[in-house]
Amino acid sequence: MTPSALPVYPPKPAPGDRLAIVSPSSGLPGVLPLPYELGLDRLRKEYGLEPVEYPATRKMGATPQERADDLHAAFADPTVKAVMASIGGDDQITVLPLLDRELLRANPKPFFGWSDNTNLLLALRNLGMVTYHGASVMCELGRPGALHPLTADSIRAALFTHGPYEIRPADRFRDTDKDWSDPATFTAEPEMRPAGGWTWHGPRKVAEGRTWGGNLETLAQLLMADREIERDPAAYEGDVLFLETSEELPAAEKVFRILRSMGERGLLARFSALLMGRPKTWSFDRPNSPGEKESYAAGQREAVLRALDAYAPQMLAVLDVDLGHTDPQVVIPYGGEVRVDGYEQRITVTY
Structure with missing residues (x-):
């Protein structure tokens, strides 16, 4: 493999x-x-x-x-x-x-x-x-309304260009949805709320490597089935991990346990940096209030940092990156190069 x-x-x-x-x-x-x-x-x-x-x-x-x-x-x-x-x-x-x-x-x-x-x-x-x-x-x-400019530009760059592309934090974001079967859903711009920027954690350094990761729940399935994951954690030495969670809104303790399992397997300590996507905090099954959304997001951040402190304390991490189940969304090259600059707090991917 x-x-x-x-x-x-x-x-x-x-x-x-x-x-x-x-x-x-x-x-x-x-x-x-x-x-x-x-x-x-x-x-x-x-x-x-x-x-x-x-x-x-x-x-x-x-x-x-x-x-x-x-x-x-x-x-x-x-x-x-x-x-x-x-x-x-x-x-x-x-x-x-x-x-x-x-x-x-x-x-x-x-x-x-x-x-x-x-x-x-x-x-x-x-x-x-x-x-x-x-x-x-x-x-x-x-997307209802119009393509989000940040998303549209990232897609265009990833589709058609080669070379470095700096991703930037969104000013506002959306994580609630409306009925896709209702034509009225697509006639208006979605309601957005302040994004609050990225959260940087860990030592000030520059990390560069190839990306590996994706949806955390899917990776957990692959780990359980022993599919597509290298048996030797050294295969990921120096890579940049990126993760995101889904609209199923996994509990903070579940997020921690998945990361703990990756830590016990020897995976977490191999990566040079982590990009953690802004968590989805609302679903049709769990239409959280604004306060419940903030509590859920805070709980997930705490779970991620708790796992890093236990298994990869020297890892540079950036939380609430605009990737995964969020709007706007930036495209992350999978297996491609990324530079995470902890000094200038900049992230540059290579499309």
Whole structure:
């Protein structure tokens, strides 16, 4: 499973190229077409790309084999220059054993997705590809109102450019949602609230390395199933860890226990820095009040820092970074290079 070399950046698409749209996790485009169609329209009009769909893209309940077949078709098609997930889900781990890894390795392409797509991002990293954590069709591109400028610029840079890109903290953010089946949801700009900036923790230093991580709950599943994770923690020496939690709002103690397990495995101490995404604090199942949101976010921050203090006290960490289940969202290169400057408090990724 160990990659033969460091991940490399596949060739980028250009405006006018074909972009595969796949649903490796959930076929929600078939159930909730409004944000999906809006996202496709923006890919065409804002980015000049031509979306290409596959048999399972809009199929809710597609089998793992059907989803793997779509991935193989997308990567093998020489006219398709990049691949993007429609949305996440919760069972992409069942697709991993069905992947034709030699086909994927022989046809490297930029892949965009996040949340449950951490499964595929990690598998592709292990095959030697730099991919992109962020920018799904239904969430970021199908955002109500308009594309957020911070998100839109990050997606454009990740899609089309090579080289360093400095990410900056958002002034305001959103973590509440409205009904995607209601057309009125998409006619108004979402309600935003003050972001409060990033929180820096740990020694003042500069950390540079390749990124590894993604959605914390998905990584926990992979660790339990012993999938895609290097047996020797030294494989991650000097890498930069980035993590985010989902709309399932895992309890602070659960977050701590997952990180504790990573610490006991010897993983946490190997990373040179941590970028922790701003936590989602509201869901339809848990419509938290403003006070409950703040309490939940504070509890998660405390859990993360408690784990670092126990297992990686010399790690430089940045909390509340605009990655993962938040709006706006910046794209993080998965397996790509990142520089975390604790002196100037700046983060620069390489797309």
